[in-house]
Amino acid sequence: MNESNNPTSHFRQPLLLTPFHDRARALSQVDSFVPWAGYTTVDVFTTMEQEYFAIRNATTLYDLTPMVKYRIAGPDANRFLNRLVTRDLRKLKVSRVSYCVWCNDAGNIIDDGTVFRLAENEYRLCTAERQLDWLLDSAIGFDVQISEVTAEIAALAMQGPTSCAVLKQVGLAGVERLKPFEFGNFEVAGLPIMVSRTGFTGDLGYELWVDPQQANALWDALMSAGRSRGIRAIGSRALNIARIEAGFLLPNVDFMSAEGSIRIGTGRSPLELGLGWLVDFGKGHFTGRRALLEQQRRGLRRQLVGLDIAGSKPALNALLYTDRTGRKEVGSISSAVWSPTCKRNIALAMVEAPHFEVGAMVWAEVYLNRELVWERRMCRAQVVEKPFFAPERRRLTPPADF
Amino acid sequence: MSAVSPARTRYDCVVIGGGHNGLSCAAFLARAGRSVLVLEASTRLGGAAVTREFAPGFRVSAGAHLLHQMSAQLIGELELEHHGLQWAAQGMSTVSLAHGAAPLTLGPEGQIEGQGIAQDLRAYPAFATQMRRFAAALNPVLEKTPPRLGTDRWSDRLNLLGLGWRIRRLGRRDMRELLRIGGMNAYDLLTEHFSSPLLQGALGFDAVLGTNFGPRSPGTVMTLLYRLAAQFGSSTRGVALPKGGLGAVSDALAGAARKAGAEIRLETPVERVLVADDRACGVRLHSGQSISAGAVISSADPKASLLGLVGAEHLDAGFVRRLTHLRTRGLAAKLHLALEDLPMFAELPPAAHGARLVVAPSLNYLEHAYNHSKYDEYSQAPALEITLPTVCDPTLAPRGKHVLSAVVQYAPYQVRGGWAQERTAFTRRIIDTIAQFAPGIRALIRASELLTPQDLEQEFRTTGGHWHHADLALDQFFMVRPVPGATQYGTPLAGFYLCGAGCHPGGGVMGIAGRNAARQVLAQAART
Ligand SMILES: Cc1cc2nc3c(=O)[nH]c(=O)nc-3n(C[C@H](O)[C@H](O)[C@H](O)COP(=O)(O)OP(=O)(O)OC[C@H]3O[C@@H](n4cnc5c(N)ncnc54)[C@H](O)[C@@H]3O)c2cc1C
Numbered sequence: 001m002n003e004s005n006n007p008t009s010h011f012r013q014p015l016l017l018t019p020f021h022d023r024a025r026a027l028s029q030v031d032s033f034v035p036w037a038g039y040t041t042v043d044v045f046t047t048m049e050q051e052y053f054a055i056r057n058a059t060t061l062y063d064l065t066p067m068v069k070y071r072i073a074g075p076d077a078n079r080f081l082n083r084l085v086t087r088d089l090r091k092l093k094v095s096r097v098s099y100c101v102w103c104n105d106a107g108n109i110i111d112d113g114t115v116f117r118l119a120e121n122e123y124r125l126c127t128a129e130r131q132l133d134w135l136l137d138s139a140i141g142f143d144v145q146i147s148e149v150t151a152e153i154a155a156l157a158m159q160g161p162t163s164c165a166v167l168k169q170v171g172l173a174g175v176e177r178l179k180p181f182e183f184g185n186f187e188v189a190g191l192p193i194m195v196s197r198t199g200f201t202g203d204l205g206y207e208l209w210v211d212p213q214q215a216n217a218l219w220d221a222l223m224s225a226g227r228s229r230g231i232r233a234i235g236s237r238a239l240n241i242a243r244i245e246a247g248f249l250l251p252n253v254d255f256m257s258a259e260g261s262i263r264i265g266t267g268r269s270p271l272e273l274g275l276g277w278l279v280d281f282g283k284g285h286f287t288g289r290r291a292l293l294e295q296q297r298r299g300l301r302r303q304l305v306g307l308d309i310a311g312s313k314p315a316l317n318a319l320l321y322t323d324r325t326g327r328k329e330v331g332s333i334s335s336a337v338w339s340p341t342c343k344r345n346i347a348l349a350m351v352e353a354p355h356f357e358v359g360a361m362v363w364a365e366v367y368l369n370r371e372l373v374w375e376r377r378m379c380r381a382q383v384v385e386k387p388f389f390a391p392e393r394r395r396l397t398p399p400a401d402f
Numbered sequence: 403m404s405a406v407s408p409a410r411t412r413y414d415c416v417v418i419g420g421g422h423n424g425l426s427c428a429a430f431l432a433r434a435g436r437s438v439l440v441l442e443a444s445t446r447l448g449g450a451a452v453t454r455e456f457a458p459g460f461r462v463s464a465g466a467h468l469l470h471q472m473s474a475q476l477i478g479e480l481e482l483e484h485h486g487l488q489w490a491a492q493g494m495s496t497v498s499l500a501h502g503a504a505p506l507t508l509g510p511e512g513q514i515e516g517q518g519i520a521q522d523l524r525a526y527p528a529f530a531t532q533m534r535r536f537a538a539a540l541n542p543v544l545e546k547t548p549p550r551l552g553t554d555r556w557s558d559r560l561n562l563l564g565l566g567w568r569i570r571r572l573g574r575r576d577m578r579e580l581l582r583i584g585g586m587n588a589y590d591l592l593t594e595h596f597s598s599p600l601l602q603g604a605l606g607f608d609a610v611l612g613t614n615f616g617p618r619s620p621g622t623v624m625t626l627l628y629r630l631a632a633q634f635g636s637s638t639r640g641v642a643l644p645k646g647g648l649g650a651v652s653d654a655l656a657g658a659a660r661k662a663g664a665e666i667r668l669e670t671p672v673e674r675v676l677v678a679d680d681r682a683c684g685v686r687l688h689s690g691q692s693i694s695a696g697a698v699i700s701s702a703d704p705k706a707s708l709l710g711l712v713g714a715e716h717l718d719a720g721f722v723r724r725l726t727h728l729r730t731r732g733l734a735a736k737l738h739l740a741l742e743d744l745p746m747f748a749e750l751p752p753a754a755h756g757a758r759l760v761v762a763p764s765l766n767y768l769e770h771a772y773n774h775s776k777y778d779e780y781s782q783a784p785a786l787e788i789t790l791p792t793v794c795d796p797t798l799a800p801r802g803k804h805v806l807s808a809v810v811q812y813a814p815y816q817v818r819g820g821w822a823q824e825r826t827a828f829t830r831r832i833i834d835t836i837a838q839f840a841p842g843i844r845a846l847i848r849a850s851e852l853l854t855p856q857d858l859e860q861e862f863r864t865t866g867g868h869w870h871h872a873d874l875a876l877d878q879f880f881m882v883r884p885v886p887g888a889t890q891y892g893t894p895l896a897g898f899y900l901c902g903a904g905c906h907p908g909g910g911v912m913g914i915a916g917r918n919a920a921r922q923v924l925a926q927a928a929r930t
Contacts, residue, residue, distance in 0.1 A: 079715060083714075083715050083719075084719070104718075104719075104720055105718035105719070105720040105721055105887070134719065137719050137720070137722065137723040138719040138722075140709075140714055140719075140722050140723065140726055141709060141713060141714025141715065141722065142714065142715075284715075285677075285680060285715060285716045285717070287718040287719045287720070288718060289680070289718075290680070290718070290894060
């Protein structure tokens with residue numbers, strides 16, 4: 001029995017290893033690993049900056065295996081999913097992917113994720129957090145089977161402008177025809193592989209799904225084919241910069257997962273998170289619909305927005321105020337970074353009404369560490385459109401050949 | 403039904419189920435000028451408040467068999483006596499039967515008669531009087547729609563304040579005592595007050611009748627107070643037997659509903675609640691026909707109503723989870739005997755055979771009986787509430803013959819071995835128990851019928867065959883009954899209401915849930 005799956009020895013190895021672990025360990029130069037959803041994953045391989053620039057200028061491999069995956073199948077699978085998520089999935093076609101969020105009864109987001117329609121009555125749901133309990137509760141009254149398949153599928157994110165070219169070179173004929181949020185089945189050196197044009201970087205990119213047995217073979221094939229196009233393995237830190245630039249949210253960073261929060265009032269709805277475009281009130285009932293309609297009727301008291309902040313110091317966890325005196329608080333920042341590509345100091349922040357309109361001006365209280373001498377700075381911050389970075393190439397089909 | 407005029411297909415209100423609560427609801431809605439249609443799946447009206455034949459020539463109240471909680475006010479409001487409700491017996495005594503000893507008799511006004519329990523004879527009247535004061539204070543809680551928590555509506559706040567005020571007005575000593583005993587169990591309370599096992603057993607039985615509890619279970623003083631508070635509202639009638647059985651109550655309610663203009667269709671099961679624009683807009687019948695309505699009110703139990711008729715797809719997942727956790731498994735069975743003659747209970751004067759006879763000779767007897775049910779067994783020595791309705795109402799049986807009707811506890815919904823196999827043995831067990839007090843009864847039995855919770859579920863279409871549709875316990879009571887999110891008779895689905903025993907105040911033939919639901923429907927319509 002695999003040591004990591006033996007229920008009596010889990011204490012010896014509290015974190016599981018992904019099928020790509022050996023390859024990752026070999027490439028790791030700074031021995032920087034972090035736990036993610038029960039697995040050991042790489043935070044940084046070499047330097048964060050190097051890895052980040054590979055995302056925007058070349059192509060990158062990111063081990064996505066720990067992402068929680070559920071198989072949802074049965075005659076009611078579509079009805080079940082349509083009642084689970086806020087988006088209209090009734091017309092989602094086979095071989096299409098939909099980015100969705102789902103809420104509790106109060107209309108607060110539990111998680112976001114992607115839904116793949118694998119077959120007429122079979123779906124894959126990829127999520128950030130484990131939530132079989134919620135899925136099973138949601139399945140009461142529906143003829144569906146739900147099982148977690150996280151460990152049965154090895155997943156790699158391959159993101160960056162040269163990703164398509166590398167995939168073609170490795171033998172994925174026709175991969176360039178995949179449109180955003182589409183997936184197809186291919187072969188690499190005789191190994192079956194599923195490829196979806198999805199990702200967490202807001203750039204051209206793909207996600208690759210294979211049998212864990214073939215993980216190493218796939219990794220090796222990509223690495224050797226991609227050498228001339230600057231392929232590089234990346235860790236979570238570099239990815240985090242890219243996802244903030246793309247305006248993507250992280251559960252328990254930018255919002256609390258509703259079923260995991262204890263304090264009253266810490267839940268956040270998709271409307272508040274600026275994800276109203278994911279909510280379809282016309283598609284029939286879904287969990288949280290009545291609460292969201294009520295919230296919409298009353299008007300939003302706060303909303304998650306993008307901020308452009310003066311200066312170059314990331315405004316991590318900063319509180320926001322109406323003016324520089326800092327007397328009246330109007331929100332706080334959940335993610336912040338200096339965007340190397342946009343050359344802007346950007347952040348995601350929850351801001352109270354009426355200060356969340358694009359163009360509104362607030363002040364961020366930023367703390368600067370100057371060789372252990374702390375300084376407090378009030379920086380002007382303007383509410384701006386998201387995403388901060390949205391290159392044409394992320395949509396272009398077929399992608400340009402780099 | 404006439405075959406010529408095509409059935410109407412549009413009403414202001416459709417009531418699902420013609421149980422006594424459905425009929426009460428329909429009557430109040432119709433009196434307010436609504437066009438109302440009641441749809442009952444069965445061939446008979448009344449739900450579990452019904453009289454039917456169980457052996458040729460022998461009729462019995464097949465579900466509820468004693469009327470003790472129906473509010474005098476409601477009887478008056480709907481003029482049920484004008485609609486044919488008559489009494490075979492009122493203010494009935496309770497007789498606690500003893501093994502080979504004289505029984506103990508409790509009268510409707512706190513009277514007590516018994517032998518060798520001088521101390522209890524003195525203590526009981528004071529206890530009964532105090533409990534009546536509590537019942538009087540709590541009765542309005544049962545009769546009114548419970549407030550909702552966390553709203554800013556003044557009616558809700560006033561309602562809560564009113565409850566506090568009524569308890570406060572009991573006076574310092576009574577209030578302190580009510581707060582002290584409110585969370586206790588019946589065993590502790592009764593052993594504190596009395597020493598006679600017969601008296602303890604009879605009162606303890608009242609605390610657990612129709613519940614999922616034994617006398618030592620937490621919260622059983624609450625269920626005792628519940629019973630007494632509802633009983634208080636029945637004013638001087640106390641425990642009563644309507645002439646013609648409990649079906650007569652339903653018939654009178656149906657009469658009141660029809661008089662006010664409601665239409666009632668039998669043998670018309672509803673299959674689905676129709677939803678359009680996130681609003682209940684009618685029902686689809688088993689026959690395939692659709693009927694549209696501005697409001698749909700269901701007296702079926704909450705699970706059947708919301709999970710079965712509405713469907714999870716129209717409800718939020720967390721709400722559905724709460725509903726599935728609603729405890730709905732019944733523990734009470736019914737035994738009906740057709741008898742050649744009146745069975746003679748030892749030590750009981752013939753005139754007393756018309757009383758409510760209780761087999762619960764001690765609290766431990768009850769607790770033992772309850773123990774079995776925890777392990778999917780039926781009680782080896784069951785507790786019984788026996789009536790011989792034919793003593794006061796000979797119309798229920800052929801001349802000179804008699805009917806025995808008994809509520810039997812405990813009979814779990816699911817019994818080890820299955821009811822198909824255990825039915826005969828359990829029937830024998832119950833008859834043996836009765837024969838310990840009425841030795842000659844076996845020779846008199848012409849026919850018998852046992853209704854287990856599974857049979858009750860089938861016959862009355864109630865999930866789990868539960869007396870109250872859903873357990874009456876602190877977490878399923880008052881403001882949170884049946885579940886948070888479906889209180890005040892409304893549900894998360896606009897236009898869809900509940901009006902059966904699964905709502906406040908719970909089961910028992912009262913008609914209050916039906917009436918309160920009707921008021922909510924009318925108030926909602928007035929608001930929008
Ligand atoms: C064994 C037993 C003994 C009892 N003894 C007593 C007693 O002595 N005294 C007392 O006061 N109470 C007693 N009760 C409790 C009392 O009988 C019930 O609480 C009460 O009758 C419930 O009334 P209801 O109208 O709310 O629901 P019900 O009587 O259950 O009526 C619901 C009605 O809805 C109908 N229905 C359900 N689904 C559909 C559908 N899809 N389409 C159409 N119609 C449908 C059913 O056929 C039924 O007629 C007893 C209960 C039991 C089980």
